[in-house]
Amino acid sequence: MELNEIDLNLLVVFRQLLIDRRVSRVATSLGLSQPGVSNALARLRKLTDDPLFLRTPKGMEPTPFAEQLAEPMAHALQVIHAAINQRASFDPGTSKRAFTVGMADVGEIYFLPKLMKELARIAPGVSLSTVRNTAVNLQDEMEAGHVNLAIGLLPQLKAGYFQRRLFKQRYVCMFRLGHPLDKRKVSLSEFSAAEHVVVISEGTGHGQADELLRRQEVARKVVLTVPHYVAVGHILHDSDLVATVPERLAQALVDPFRLAYVPHPAKLPEIAINLFWHARYNKDPANVWLRSLVIQLHGETLGR
Template sequence: MAIDHVDLARLDLNLLVALDALLEERSVTRAAARVGVGQPAMSASLARLRRLFDDELLTRAPDGMRPTPRALALAEPLRGALRQVQALVHREERFDPATVARTFTVSLPDSVEVLLGPRLIAYLRAHAPGVRLLLRSVDAARILEELDADRVDLALGFFTEGQAHHKRRLLYRDSYVVLFNAGLVGLDAPIGLDDYLRFPHVLTSLRETAHGVVDDALARLGRTRTLAVTTPRFLVVPFLVRAAPVIATMHARLATAFASALGLSVSPVPVDLDPVAVTMLWHASYDRDPAHRWLRDLLVRLAGEAPDFGVL
C-alpha cells in the first residue's frame, strides 16, 4: 500500500508512543511517568487517541483500566511498528559492548543456565560490564505471549512453536546419557535395557507431565519404566541420584558435568533417542537491534567453544 504522506503528516506520532505506554501500564498515571510527561498531558493524549480510533481504547474497571477489544488488537502491531522506528533511528549508532548500559531479560531452564550462565557472566564482567541480566524460569506455555508483550528479550530452551515474527536460532545440540550412582545400584557402564528398567527413574519435565521421550521410545519396544519422582528442575536430579538407588536419563553435557563433580557414573542410553536442540527465541522486531544481535552471537559462540563447559 502506498504511503499517503498528507494524511500521515496530520498524525502526531507521539500519540502512538502514548498509546503503547497506556496499553502496557493500563494506568494514565503510570503511562505518564513512563513517557516522561504529566498526568494531564497523558489524559489529553488518551482523549485524542479515542477520537482518532473512534474507540474508548481503555475503560475503567475495579482493578484499573481495561483495554477494549480494539485496543488489544492494536497492541502487538503498534509495538512492532515502534520497535522498527526505534531501530531505524538508532541503526547507524556505533555499538560498543564495553560502554553499553542495558538490562536483558532472558527466560531459560536451569539446565541451560548452569551450562551457559557461568561462561556468560564471566565474559560480560570482563568485556561488557554495563550489561545486566535478569534471568527467569522459562514457561513454555506463555513464552510467546511474553515475547510479544516485550516482557522477555530472549528465551533459551526447547521450542517447537512460534509464529512468523518469532525468530529462532540453534544454540547447540545434545544427546542423552544415563546418570546413576554405581555404588547404590551395583551397575557399571554400559547399562543394558533390563538393568535400565530394573530401577525406578527420575524424570525431569517442564510441562508438569509424568511422561517423557524415554517413555515414547520404550513404548515402541513394548516396554515401560517405573518413575520414582517427576520434577521440573534439572539441577536437583543428580542429588537425587546420588542419594538413592534411582537412575535418570539426562542431556549429556549436563550429566557429564555433574558426574565429574559428584562422583556419579554415566552410560549410553539403551534405547534410541533423538538428539535435543537447544535454541534461542526472540521477537523479530529485535533482529536489527545491535545490542540484542551482539548478545545472540555471543551466546552461540559461548555454547560452541567448550562442549563440556567446565562449570562444575
C-alpha cells in the same frame, strides 16, 4: 506548495543536477534514462515556478533561486538519509543494559556459569535475569521486548521468530559413581530393573523422552517424580536412583556431584537446542550482540 505535492526523487535529481550540470551525467549517476531526468526537471520547474537550470555551453547553470535552494535542500536530504540509515550502537564495555532470557532450569545449569563469567570480563555493567519459558506468555513477552532471547526446545515459537541451532544432544542414563550400572554399557533390561527419578519439565520439550519410552514399552520402576532438573544432582549423589537426562546437563553435573553417565540403552533421538529471538529485534544492536555471545560460547558449527 505542500509537502504532499513533492516527490522526494525530484529533490535527488535536483541535487545531482547541481553536481553534474548535465542531464546525461545525472542520468548515469542515478541510473535513470535521460528522458526520465528531463521529465523530473520539468516537474520541478512546474512545482517551483522557476526554470531552476538554464542550458548554456558550459552545461545546465542554476538560476539564482536554484542556488538559494541548494544548501537547505542538501541539508534536508542528508538528514533524511541519516535518519533512515541510522543504527544505534551498542558498547558492551560501558553498557548498563539489563537483559532477560527465557530458559528452563536445565538451561540455567548449563548455560549461565560460562555466560556470566564472560559478561563479567567484557561487559561488567550488563546484568542478566532469567524467566521460565512456561511462567510467562513467551510469545507476547518476546514480541514486546520484555524477554530478549529464549533458549531451549521450544516448538511453540514459529511465525515471527528467528532461530539458530546451538547444538544437538542425546539423552543419557545417569547415576552416582560406584552405582551397579556404573560400567561402559548398560542393557535395556538393567535399565528397566533399576529404580528411577523422572523429571516432568513441562513446556521444555524434554517430556518427549518419557513419551518415547512409553511408546517403546520400556518398563521403569519410577519411585520419584520431580518438576525440575535442578535437584537431580543432589538426588542421584545420595541414592541408587538413575535418571534420563540431556547429555549437556550430565556433563555439568558429573564433577560437582560425583556422578557418571552412559549412553542410553533405549533408542531416543537427538534433540536440537535452539536460540530464539523475535523478528522485530533481528537488527537491534544489543540483541545482536547478546545472541552472538551465546552462539560464540555455546554454539556448534551448523551441519554437525
